Amino acid sequence: MFTPSENWDALSREERSEARFSSWMSTEDREFDTPEAEETYRRRAQRVKDIVALKKPDRVPVLPWIGGYFAEYAGFTPHDIMYDPQAYSEAWMTFNEDFKPDYLIFAGNANPGEAFETLDYKVYRWPGHGVNEQTSFQCIEDEYMRADEYDLLIADPERYYMSRYMPRAFGALEGLGMLPSVFTTMEMPIIPAYIIPIGLPGVRASFEALLKAGEQALAYNTAAMQSDAKLKATYGMPSLPGGVTKAPFDIIGDTLRGTRGIMLDLYRRPEKVLAACERLVPIAVQMGVETATAQDNPFVFIPLHKGADSFMSRDDFRKFYWPTFKAVILGLVEQGLVPYHLVEGAYNERLDIIRDPDIPAGTTYWSFDQTDMKAAKEALGGWACIAGNVPASMLHSGTPEQVEAYVKELIDTVGQDGGYAVSNGAVLEHAKPENLRAMLETTKSYGVYN
Amino acid sequence: MSEELISAITEMRETDALRIARDLLESGTPPLEVLDACREAMGIIGQRFEDGECFVPELIMAGEMLSQISEMAKPHLEEEEGEETAETLGTVVVGTVEGDIHDIGKDLVIFMLDVNGFEVIDLGVDVPPARFVDAVQDHGAEIVGLSGFLTLAYEPMKSTVEALQDAGLGDVQVMIGGGQVDEQVRTYTGADAYGRDAQAAVRLAKQWMGG
Numbered sequence: 139m140f141t142p143s144e145n146w147d148a149l150s151r152e153e154r155s156e157a158r159f160s161s162w163m164s165t166e167d168r169e170f171d172t173p174e175a176e177e178t179y180r181r182r183a184q185r186v187k188d189i190v191a192l193k194k195p196d197r198v199p200v201l202p203w204i205g206g207y208f209a210e211y212a213g214f215t216p217h218d219i220m221y222d223p224q225a226y227s228e229a230w231m232t233f234n235e236d237f238k239p240d241y242l243i244f245a246g247n248a249n250p251g252e253a254f255e256t257l258d259y260k261v262y263r264w265p266g267h268g269v270n271e272q273t274s275f276q277c278i279e280d281e282y283m284r285a286d287e288y289d290l291l292i293a294d295p296e297r298y299y300m301s302r303y304m305p306r307a308f309g310a311l312e313g314l315g316m317l318p319s320v321f322t323t324m325e326m327p328i329i330p331a332y333i334i335p336i337g338l339p340g341v342r343a344s345f346e347a348l349l350k351a352g353e354q355a356l357a358y359n360t361a362a363m364q365s366d367a368k369l370k371a372t373y374g375m376p377s378l379p380g381g382v383t384k385a386p387f388d389i390i391g392d393t394l395r396g397t398r399g400i401m402l403d404l405y406r407r408p409e410k411v412l413a414a415c416e417r418l419v420p421i422a423v424q425m426g427v428e429t430a431t432a433q434d435n436p437f438v439f440i441p442l443h444k445g446a447d448s449f450m451s452r453d454d455f456r457k458f459y460w461p462t463f464k465a466v467i468l469g470l471v472e473q474g475l476v477p478y479h480l481v482e483g484a485y486n487e488r489l490d491i492i493r494d495p496d497i498p499a500g501t502t503y504w505s506f507d508q509t510d511m512k513a514a515k516e517a518l519g520g521w522a523c524i525a526g527n528v529p530a531s532m533l534h535s536g537t538p539e540q541v542e543a544y545v546k547e548l549i550d551t552v553g554q555d556g557g558y559a560v561s562n563g564a565v566l567e568h569a570k571p572e573n574l575r576a577m578l579e580t581t582k583s584y585g586v587y588n
Numbered sequence: 589m590s591e592e593l594i595s596a597i598t599e600m601r602e603t604d605a606l607r608i609a610r611d612l613l614e615s616g617t618p619p620l621e622v623l624d625a626c627r628e629a630m631g632i633i634g635q636r637f638e639d640g641e642c643f644v645p646e647l648i649m650a651g652e653m654l655s656q657i658s659e660m661a662k663p664h665l666e667e668e669e670g671e672e673t674a675e676t677l678g679t680v681v682v683g684t685v686e687g688d689i690h691d692i693g694k695d696l697v698i699f700m701l702d703v704n705g706f707e708v709i710d711l712g713v714d715v716p717p718a719r720f721v722d723a724v725q726d727h728g729a730e731i732v733g734l735s736g737f738l739t740l741a742y743e744p745m746k747s748t749v750e751a752l753q754d755a756g757l758g759d760v761q762v763m764i765g766g767g768q769v770d771e772q773v774r775t776y777t778g779a780d781a782y783g784r785d786a787q788a789a790v791r792l793a794k795q796w797m798g799g
Contacts, residue, residue: 263689269714273687273740397692401645402652405600448785450643483767530739530768535776564768567739 140434151498154474158436159187162376171371178374182240186378186559189523190476191500194556198549198585199240200578201378201525203480203505205565206247206274207574208233217271220251220264223361231365234375236571237578241378242369244439245565249275250358253351258309261393274567279396282306285403288410291394292417303394310351313344379478380435383426383470385463386415391444400444404458415462423469430475437478437503438470446483452491460491471501481526482564484508489517497522507563515552524552525559528577533562533569538576545580553585560585590617590625597629598636600649609657619661626654630703637700638787644696647786651699676707678797681723682733683711685744690737693766693786697733700786706731706793717744717751724757731793734779736766745777753778761796763789 140161146154163183170176181196188195209219212229219226226248234242251264261282264275282303283291291298297319305315322332335341369375384392390411391400403411426438444450445459467477479502485492486509499521506514506526514524528548532540545560552558560581566574593612596605612622633650636642680701684694691713701708709727711719720732732752734745745764752760764779765788774782783789 269687269689274738276689276738278689279692397644398648401648404645405602405649448643450645451641454643454645529770529772531742531770531772531776534739534742535772564739568742 140431142431149474151472151474151501154472155436155476155501156474158430158474159183161434162380162436163187169371170374175372175374179370179376180374182374183376185240186376189557189559190503192520192523192557194587197587198553198581199559200581200585201241201243201505201559201561202237202239202574202577203245203562203565204233204243204247205245205567207566207569208247210568211236211571215265215271216274217251217265219247220249220275221266223248223250223358226362227365230362231368234365234369234373237574238373239578240375242366242375243378244380244382248359248362250355253354253358256310256347256351256354258347259307260309261307277392279392279398281396281399283390283394283399285395285399285407288407288414292410292413295417295421307393308347310347311344313338313340313342316341377433377435379430379437379439379476380433381426381428381430381438381475383422383429383438383440383466385440385442385445385459385466386418386422387411387445387459387462388441388443389418389422390414397444401450404450404454408458411458415458419462419465419469422466423473426466426470426475426477427473436474437476439478439480440466441480441482442485443482445488446481446485447487448483452487455488456491460488464494464497467497467502471498476501476503478503479505480565481506481509484510486510486513489514493517493521505559505561511548511552515558519555519557523557523559525561527563528560530562530564530566530569533566533573533577535570536573538572541573541576542580545577546584549581549585556587590621593622593625594629594632597626597650597653598632600646602649602653605653606656606660609660613661613664619664622661623658626657627703630654634700634704634787634790637785638791644692647696647699654703675705677705678731678793679707679709679727679729680731680733680793681709681711681720681727681729682735683715683720683723684713684735684737685741685748686714686716687744688736688738688741689713690735690766693737694733694735696786697735697765697789700790701733701793704790704794706790717748720748721751721755721757724752724760725755730760731796732760732762733789734762734764734777736764736769738766739768741766741769742773742776745773745779749778761792763792765789 140158163180165176165179185195185199189199206216209216209229212232214225214229219229262275262277263269265271265273269276301315305312316335318332318335322328391397395403430438445455470477481504502522504522504524511527518524528544548560593605593608596608609622613619630650633642633646637647682694682698684690698708698710709723711723724732734748736745749762762779763781763783764774764777765783769782781792783792
């Protein structure tokens with residue numbers, strides 16, 4: 139947990155950023171097995187801090203984006219790691235000990251299957267629950283928010299989630315739809331209006347389900363995270379990124395309206411889409427700040443989905459996606475945080491737009507998948523740090539020689555003057571271990587700066 | 589009037605397009621003429637998609653207008669006309685491979701193949717190799733399209749290609765597509781070709797059918 143200083147409000151953006159980085163990099167309150175592990179932790183943290191600041195670190199950092207691959211590598215199924223936290227912990231330990239990446243990369247893998255079953259979660263299917271046990275969790279797009287509900291979302295997003303979204307997204311939480319507004323708690327004679335419905339069987343059942351899911355999730359997490367603590371202590375691996383949030387357009391497009399819903403809305407009710415995106419800006423900023431603060435980490439992970447080249451025109455990106463996405467970036471940067479974008483698909487037609495003069499240089503991080511890296515360096519060089527883009531297909535079915543050549547080419551062309559990290563483009567589910575190893579080893583040996 | 593309908597559709601004016609289509613049908617314009625105008629509009633949108641002027645919102649909106657107008661035209665179609673099957677360029681079996689449940693990319697491909705004159709058999713998502721084999725045999729399909737969003741689609745794509753070969757359907761052309769599909773994956777799976785988008789699927793299918 140990061141504790142902002144008492145004079146936080148009076149601090150400049152730079153001072154806030156420095157405070158967050160110092161806290162994250164400090165080894166005082168962290169336990170290490172050896173002085174070497176402590177030193178390694180500091181050096182690794184400094185390395186990524188340097189590239190964000192567009193400086194040359196000691197060498198190019200390497201950040202593999204690992205989805206379910208660590209389980210496959212350690213001989214577990216995606217089902218094992220969602221239902222057996224010991225399996226999760228063991229697989230994560232094995233993977234990180236064998237591959238020795240610079241950081242413990244967050245890729246959303248610690249998901250307690252039992253808790254999701256208790257809640258009867260509808261928005262994803264997961265191994266053994268809608269997809270087979272060998273297959274990772276996947277999102278089911280649907281109109282969890284109806285087209286005529288934009289005004290309700292805009293009026294009060296939190297209440298909308300509680301009373302409309304959650305009862306649809308979780309079969310066991312239908313009772314939450316019967317909860318009155320929390321504002322009924324403002325006077326004694328009105329409070330019964332708030333608490334009486336909680337005694338109704340449907341509402342009660344929802345709270346009981348939440349309670350049970352909470353216990354299950356906590357137990358899972360406590361067991362699953364054992365390896366994280368050990369890896370940090372033994373090998374000095376910092377966690378990256380820390381917090382998480384999303385671009386407003388994706389919040390609506392991914393799990394409220396779905397791709398089909400939001401794309402039709404661009405023609406049928408464009409002003410509602412814009413108003414809802416606007417309304418979600420402070421919420422997205424707050425989510426990023428709170429999660430990063432809780433993790434004592436200066437980075438906020440933002441996966442980017444529906445604004446990619448193949449999804450919409452440049453004009454639509456400029457009109458619908460970028461303004462509120464930019465507002466979220468600025469809100470996070472103002473709080474001393476580094477938005478860490480995972481740019482899924484390609485952003486070749488967006489590079490000149492995202493290099494926005496309002497966003498200060500050296501404050502953001504862009505990890506690319508299929509974007510042309512040379513073009514990205516040309517457009518963003520001297521302004522923001524970039525990472526990427528070893529292809530998932532190459533790691534899966536290419537050769538170590540191919541990977542080595544690809545990584546060297548990246549370091550030679552876009553990594554020469556710092557401000558760059560080697561990463562794979564898309565979150566990895568399957569790979570040949572020798573290919574992933576080639577990505578890590580090549581970076582470690584070839585990526586050393588003089 | 590048909591020209592007006594084509595402009596309304598290609599300019600994404602949904603309300604106008606529906607009104608013009610209704611007026612045409614109610615004033616006795618042969619329904620097939622209205623549907624031909626729709627088809628022409630879809631061709632224009634497909635071309636714009638290929639030229640990078642149209643994107644997902646436009647394809648989805650065009651599909652939405654087309655299905656509403658088709659619904660509207662149904663009661664006006666004579667029975668024989670309704671039953672009459674237009675000549676197709678070929679039959680394509682399309683599905684998202686086993687273990688993958690994403691459907692947006694697949695549905696865009698199906699829509700574009702359909703408006704370009706192909707008979708499309710949609711097998712849905714999470715389709716095991718044997719169902720592709722059965723569908724190709726049942727419908728005498730010349731082409732199979734395998735969709736998959738994530739890297740988890742690589743193995744099932746390969747298994748499906750193998751299953752088709754094992755069933756003696758090696759002559760059937762197989763195209764693959766999806767977020768993480770490229771030439772490397774094509775080689776790995778043994779598919780005949782891969783495509784980056786829905787228009788690429790149309791291009792490949794036409795090329796294979798000699799069109």
